[in-house]
Amino acid sequence: MGIETSQTFLFLITACLLSSVVSLITGSSWSTVGTVGVALMGIGTTLDVSPGIAAGAVVSGAYFGDKLSPFSETTNLASSIAGTPLFTHIQHMLYTTLPAFCIAILFFTWMGFDYSGSEGGDQKVSEVIHLLERSFRIHPILLFPPVLTFVLIYFKVPAIPSILAGILSGVLSGIFLQHSDLDFPEVYRQVLNAASKGNMANTGNSLTDALLTKGGMASMLPTVWLIFSAMFFAGAMEGAGLIQEITKGILKYANTDRSLLIGTILTSISANLLSSDQYLSILVPGKMFKKSYEERGLDSKNLSRALEDSGTMTSALVPWNTCGSFMAAALGVPVVVFLPYAVLNLSSPFISLICAWTGWTIRKKK
Secondary structure, X not given: OOOOOOXXXXXXXXXXXXXXXXXXXXXOHHHHHHHHHHHHHHHHHHOOXXXXXXXXXXXXXXXXXXXXXXXXXXXXXXXXXXXXOHHHHHHHHHHHHHHHHHHHHHHHHHHHHHOXXXXXXXXHHHHHHHHHHHHOOOOHHHHHHHHHHHHHHHOOOOHHHHHHHHHHHHHHHHHHHOOOOOOHHXXXXXXXXXXXXXXXXXXXXXXXXXHHXXXXXXHHHHHHHHHHHHHHHHHHHHHOOHHHHHHHHHHOOOOOHHHHHHHHHHHHHHHHHHHOOHHHHHHHHHHHHHHHHHHOOEXXXXXXXXXXXXXXXXXXXXXOOHHHXXXXXXXXOOHHHHHHHOHHHHHHHHHHHHHHHHOOOOOEOO
């Protein structure tokens, strides 16, 4: 069990690393946060870790893989828009992403040792484990549903069939291992109730209840409405040419390599704030600045990296952005609470700005 092998001083670094591995494999920060991220938040609650810090570790790890995975949609989009070969783009991002990741790892290691959880943490964990073992049959076969979901995501099976397969395998595991005495109508009722309204645990232990109580589809409806609204707003902004006009204004002052790169980074961040959509923060600046990079003899990988360092990484830090709203809903922590601890997401654009200002790793066309 994850709780059994977790201790407060190791939890944050483990959460960051585990999220990184999963997102590298799946290529999706959303899939990572919505699966292993939710589980890690439950463990963090049991260990009395601050929700903001725990969410920051999960988001940092999730976006590390989302940025560097060849399966990631944003990685492919940025390389495609800039005209950079995919693995050339990924290799060039290592100069900014690895230092940011090292900063995040050091931060969460330090926080793990310095963080003062409540006294008696080990005793609380033991109580939760004992209660779980008494209430449920803990068997390795219960790992099958999440493993199946990850495998399907890895092989790029669409989200709905992947999630449905995970749900059905979870239902079957629950029937045979937990509630084999229930008849079909009762199973059907409980499955629909859990899927729509979620599960409300009442074990008599507040930590265990927090670990097992989660909302169903109904709890995600506010986020769905926000995402729809953000998409409508983004479409209106792009259709009216407002973002393009802002970008053109910046181009007037981008008369050096340094100013062009800094302008790209700031424009991409601004697009995240104004359009509320991660893809537009890559797509619009990428199209608008591409010709300027070619005219100045800059390699296209500089553009694709700048788009990811800013557009991809800051999308989760904007509460009204589709990414930020999803992260907050899935983890149960407002963006403004986990933002100071999303160290990787905060560090990447700053390191990219340093590279732009100093000229380090800025490549010219050969």
